[in-house]
Ligand SMILES: O=C(O)CCC(=O)C(=O)O
């Protein structure tokens with residue numbers, strides 16, 4: 001073995017797959033920071049706890065959610081929107097942890113989106129049976145900014161659709177420590193999450209945690 005071979009697995013670029021033109025999956029991108037990121041998120045949830053929110057039509061979402069950052073995404077009988085305060089505590093949402101922000105910017109830059117200033121992080125927690133139907137992320141003000149999505153814990157099938165809900169979708173797996181970035185021509189694609197299968201993950205236990213980091217304002 002030459003000395004070069006010894007270092008051949010120390011690539012600086014993470015292993016990535018192109019999902020479509022402007023969507024990239026970075027496998028294991030968060031592997032070295034998973035404990036620190038999850039401990040930061042636990043800190044956030046002590047101030048703004050997880051809760052089931054209702055869709056405007058009055059259906060309870062199966063995921064539990066909370067937020068950090070300047071803007072929090074929520075939904076109730078008044079519609080889907082961003083808001084600067086947590087309706088549960090009436091206080092501003094907790095600050096976005098700097099590690100969350102920095103890793104999101106790093107992933108966005110690697111995917112080709114240089115000027116991303118995240119101001120919102122939605123925290124979604126899926127227990128077995130929870131899912132998210134096909135939808136577009138379209139409550140943000142500037143669609144030139146990408147969506148950065150971090151996954152922890154149990155693996156799930158992610159649904160990647162077209163620009164109408166009725167269009168065909170493909171499925172791929174999101175695993176612990178994966179980062180997915182989409183923007184540009186793919187920014188308004190329908191996407192969703194298939195029902196989480198019951199299992200136990202060594203780090204998160206019986207759940208999947210998703211962080212969806214956005215520039216909302
Ligand atoms: O959990 C996920 O991977 C996706 C979440 C999502 O699309 C959203 O919260 O808008």
Ligand SMILES: [Mn+2]
Nearest residue numbers: 135136137191
């Ligand atoms: Mn979404």
